[in-house]
Amino acid sequence: MSQPNRLASGGLIDRTRPLAFTFDGRTYSGHPGDTLASALLANGVTLVGRSFKYHRPRGVLTAGSEEPNALVELRTGARREPNVKATVAELYAGLEASSQNRFPSLAFDLLAVNQLASPVFVAGFYYKTFMWPAKLWEKLYEPLIRRAAGLGRAAEAADPDPYEKTTAHCDVLVIGGGPAGLAAALAAGRTGARVILADEDFALGGRLIAERRELGGQSAARWADEAEAELANLPEVTVLRRTSVLGAYDGGVYGAVERVSDHLREPAPHQPRQRFWRIVAKRAVLAAGALERPIAFGGNDTPGVMFAGAVRAYLNRYGVAPGRRAVVYANNDDAARTVADLNAAGCELVAVVDARGDSPALHAAARTAGALLVFGGAVARAYGGQSVKGCEIVDARGGSFNVACDLVAVSGGWNPTIHLTTHLGGRPQWRDDLAAFAPGGTPPGMTVVGAAAGAFGLGEALAAGAQAGAEAANDCGFSGGTFDPPRADDDSGETRGLGPWRVPAKRGKAFVDFQNDVTVKDVELAAREGFRSVEHLKRYTTLGMATDQGKTANVLGLALMAEITGRSIPATGLTLTRPPFTPVALGALGGAHRAKEFKPTRLPPSHFWAEEQGAVFVETGLWMRAAYFPRAGETDWLETTIREVETVRTKVGVYDASTLGKIDVQGADAGAFLDHVYINTFSTMPIGKARYGLMLREDGIAMDDGTVARLGETHYYVTTSTAHAASVMRHLEYCRQWLFPHLDVHLSSITDQWAKYAIAGPRSRDVVAALADDGFDVSDAGLPYLGVKELTVCGGTRARLFRLSFSGEMAFELAVPARYGDALIRAIMAAGEPFGICPYGAEALSVMRIEKGHAAAAELNGQTTAADLGLGGMMSKKKDCIGKVLSQREGLADPARPRLVGFKPVDRSQRLRGGAHFVPRGAAVTAANDEGYMTSVAYSPSNGCWVGLGFLARGQERIGEIVRAVDPVRDGDVEVEVVAPVFVDPEGVRVRG
């Protein structure tokens, strides 16, 4: 497994350890410290991927996260990850990568036929075609486009790896571990401030480890090592490698993702694959460096055309020669460094083309390397198909000639990496002196330093970083500890790229956005068709919309549009970017709580007992509630439910009602407060009594119902529905604190404090009596209907007993402190055994409340008034309450509104369905005849048929009428009789027992 392009020496790789990996099934070898891209290049693999639209062969363009071309699928099976940039994928033993967006193979891709049709497939062509016939779009054209588009494939099974989210707070967040960032972190860290340094790379240093530079008399890479070692020893400094800061959010919050285990075959036990960091920073120093940009010339996407800075990174950091015969094409003095590094690595320099005039630095370097030097010229075209075989050079006088080469190192200048400065609305400013956008506004508390601020010199980056780090720490109250940056071997190099942006087309496509195949001609077309603003350009051509988010393309595209339309760059627009800075796995943003742990699970006090009984549970909000308790021989939920209902109606049953919201209300004005929030009056209710209550929203619509019990002169106990417990508590606090601040009233959620069981049925008093301690009278006289009493049960456990009924039977709600809940349900079952008790679940509860016509969530749906619910009479005329005024609006008081009534099928054997609509008998099933809808249905054992509740226009006036309940989505159409919404014991005799 030779690595033909690995240099004999040099680089920050561990040559002692070979790492075997595969690409498209072939095995290669690399070393720790390699990326997949560097290892592929070392092995002489230059064709790595295919472009999005034309399926053009593509190689490696960059050595960083801005890579548009070298995208692969990494790993297999459920761990398959699409669109991984080979330039940042850290090599590990056994890595498996595949090329993507090609069929059948990378070298022979049938869809490359798209290139032949490329004269048709220009920007926006699809807006102009595929319209006829219309029905073929979804059937033919769209599937074809969809299959051709997209890059890699998502996994088909759930991601098996865990993720974690965490929060960190710091004084100073330093983004970027290059020279400026290291200086900032050292300067801030030495003051004792809490510092986080985050860098997306697995090695710190940035350009320090990609260049042959000296700092303070030693190699820059060595200096970076020492800086990292010192940072590691500062107790309040956290260095996060492999961590990309993705976005800036309001309030000094930054999002970042740490690739904890991506450099491993799979995560170590209990370790996450990735960790998402919310970083709360008082100050931030952005030292994200700069990104090189391309020049648009023909065939500039051919594998082997590479950014000059990337060429140096592969040479110096990875000990890899990306080519052996190189042409260097640049418009800035970085070219001199490229020439020198290629020469030092033993590569042949075929030609050096400088778009500018004479440059002394470049002159010297080219002479040393023995390269042909072309000033004021251009590379007009690179050619070679799947790898560069040569290029056509145009000289200053317009003459052109071809040279053979296998590498074209291009530098169109550098763009400061200012993405994070724009996330909160900062608008970049074009600077002619840099020929680039520099930060305009920044997020509050952020300073930008180094190349990211347009300071491209190493010395100035170090100095600015050190200063910004110290100042940021000072702003947080830290001082002392100084850091003097080392002396840099700066030259007076000219790194701004002063154009050209493009080389007048000869032959071959000149790419602006490589991945999305946006060419100079596409930009010209956009301009011709009026898509001249940057936003239109982007959207029309898809420039900048690829996985690299236009990191290499945006400025070039903008500059081309400016040139084509004869405007300045600032007049043409600017490039705002959106988070994330680099794409982030959804798994990381989702974090640890997945599948069954997606949300908390609330377990009521009887849960463990119910599990033992074999109960079937149902998710109700965050709660798990027992739906029903099947017994051996019962075949379905309905059979079980009917048995449970019949047991309650004839004997006694017990239900865990603990999930209802419970609120303790105390204070001298507690009664007055409740009068404000409920439509009925509680201030005059006697102590020891309870009553049903309904509260409205201020817009007059019913909000929630429940019961209110008075435990003392200034002490009430309020229940809410299970679903609305939290929102009602918030509403009550709003009323207490904001609307009625002068009232002496205090609220405390006691939902979890009390285990509460509803014991219902004709024998319920017998059960309660068996549990109540001596001396507590639970007879009808001692505790009449709607009575409340505090007592002790089972030999001294304090309890509250409410004579309330939801089922229509004589019933009690018995509450004990929750720790006794498990024991109490067992005690109730034991005490009830002689009376034939059974537990019942939410299904049976629902049946019984429907039989009694009690409104629940389906009726309190946020669209109904007290009057709609048949509860209008409860509203006190003597007092105001929230919602009273607006409930009197004509639209809400309209008697034609649908009102709550009951329904029975005319043919008693027919089933009813919730969600059916009512239309008059004989009328067409159309919206014009829609008179309401069914909210709740149940099979009523007492009635021997299905019964329903629903809202019917003028329903209360139509008792006895027959209407149709139509249910087209389930092919249902049932004639139903309109009845009063009470199906059992309409006189209410039984509750009074």
Add this chain to the structure above:
Amino acid sequence: MSTDRYSIFSVLREALRGHTGWKPAWREPEPKAEYDIVIVGGGGHGLATAHYLARVHGITNVAVVEKGWIGGGNVGRNTTIVRSNYLLPGNTPFYEHSMKLWEELEQDLNYNAMVSQRGVVNLFHSDGQRDAYARRGNAMRLHGVDAELLDVPELKRILPMLDFDNARFPIKGALRQRRGGTVRHDAVAWGYARAADGRGVDIIQNCEVTGFRIEAGRILGVETTRGFIGAKKVGLACAGNSSRVAAMAGLRLPIESHALQAFVSEGIKPFIDTVCTFGAGHFYISQSDKGGLVFGGDIDGYNSYAQRGNLPTIEDVAEGGMALMPAIGRVKLLRHWGGIMDMSMDGSPIIDRTPVAGLYLNAGWCYGGFKATPASGWCFAHLLATDAPHEVAAAYRLDRFATGRLIDEKGVGAQPNLH
């Protein structure tokens, strides 16, 4: 000769000459001194209104004034979903009218906006949700709109990537509207603009309205950064900026502006071929023709004019997505952004006259604005042209909050951040 008719033939012809013959999709005219109608807002709704004024009502002395570039607001920032699966009688016919206009849009505009009726699937996870969706689906069917309830086996067939086995909130079924789907959002703005322009409508970009000239309670025109433009009638279609613009005319609206975030992943090969909404978390998703998973969740929940949101919502959406389809764990979020929604107080829109004679309002779209674009334009054009509400938009009255004839689909009341 330049080319202005779009077809495969014109594309092929242009291909032979390097696409040099295409005309600009719309002109860049200077504003005239006066128009019959000035529409404020060059988004989808404003441009659609202009198109239908010209095409349906023959009114072409119309200007659309836009403070920035057309299509730069919500029409280019949404998650591209179209559907007419509404519950309440005030809404269903309107959105169905919109759906029908979508279905003929490409022929009408000679522009392929890629209307893709791939279906919209709303999952439910409880019996209560099932009944609520049945109620909605039946309402749709009564209005002649397609709707069906799907059971779990059918869902497994069309959405095999959902977590059916290990979910905290098990999937119990879904409501599907097959005719729902997605539309290439930018193309909608461009297609309407091009079509309106072709009929003589002036689309005036970079022209911000700075005030209204109102005399004796009647509108006379708009003051803009490019001077005064006279108008017999002025229609506001300003989406998230409705309150700011209306305030210049002295109006206070039942609207709050809120940021809704949207998300797109990197392009991947076909993964999901319908629109799907989670019923137990804030997450909905589809896949664009380019391959990106396009998804979203809840609004950020506080008044905002900043086109961006914050991390809690982003995390909430990702958590929902991972709960629903855990195979997307290694798919990467490419970009997220925000748009400013004109959240009305009952969650439904307003298309109505205002107390100022000649000034008309089209606002309150919440996050239903994109799917409504054609019908909104159609009905607003009708109102502007005839001074009478279109029958399918008759419920969208400004005074419904005073009368109590609310159109509250979600039933959450006058709290815009919950709609």
Add this chain to the structure above:
Amino acid sequence: MAEPLVARSALRPHVAPHASAAGAHGVTLREVENLTLASVAALRGREAELVQAVRAAYGLDLPTGPARVASGKVAFVGAGPGKWLAVSSAPTEFSTLPAAVADQSDGRTVLRVSGPKARETLATLIQLDLHPRTFGPGDAAMTHAASIAVHLWQVDDAPTYEIATFRTFAATLWRWIVEAGQARGLDARAED
């Protein structure tokens, strides 16, 4: 007459599993049982009376902010303006205080998280800054742990935190702490 009722924790091993890593423990998780807890709110116009009563009964000054003051077995933890959570490791009758008092002894489950990796573990659930420069023994806070409402306070420099959560959420919170602690040398058992 029925048997006396037996108190049971909200945590059972099948919903709140035990875990014990080999080697040194980075983080330890326990339930603190048998606490008396009460929410205490000052009545309007009787705030000073409450301060006096607490001082007289327990010898401590009610904290005015999010802090915990303790004396003997009794502690008061700030729970909002004019509100406190009273905590006692012995049976204590807080209802006699001149205040709105609601028993919460069963409404909350209190977990104790301690050890050198406690902060790092909690940071995966709680977004507060628990760095010793900003949060130390005696400090308290109300927040949420990945959506689960918690009221926590620091007990010592180990560091040890006590986290009160609503009882019906306790099993989930336990599992989530266990999940986060697994990679950090967790020892989680229901009782010592």
Add this chain to the structure above:
Amino acid sequence: MRIPCPYCGVRGLDEFAYLGDATLIRPDPAAPGAEAAFHDYVYLRDNPAGLHRELWQHASGCQSWLVVTRDTRTHAIGRVEVARDVAAARGSGAE
């Protein structure tokens, strides 16, 4: 976004629940024209682009309702007041 709760300290957006405009005062239900006044109170909004006084509850913290002054264009947080104090000081119109 981070909001300094006067009681708890600075906390993230994740802990707060939003209600809306804090300049709206509940009208006198007994006054003439109450229905119109309640309509304006419940439904009409200034919805400014700029400084906005608004109600938030520190829902995951001390439960206090707060009046926060915030710029709706930048999300910059200005003054934060305890809502109950604000309400008490204006002699709360509700009673």
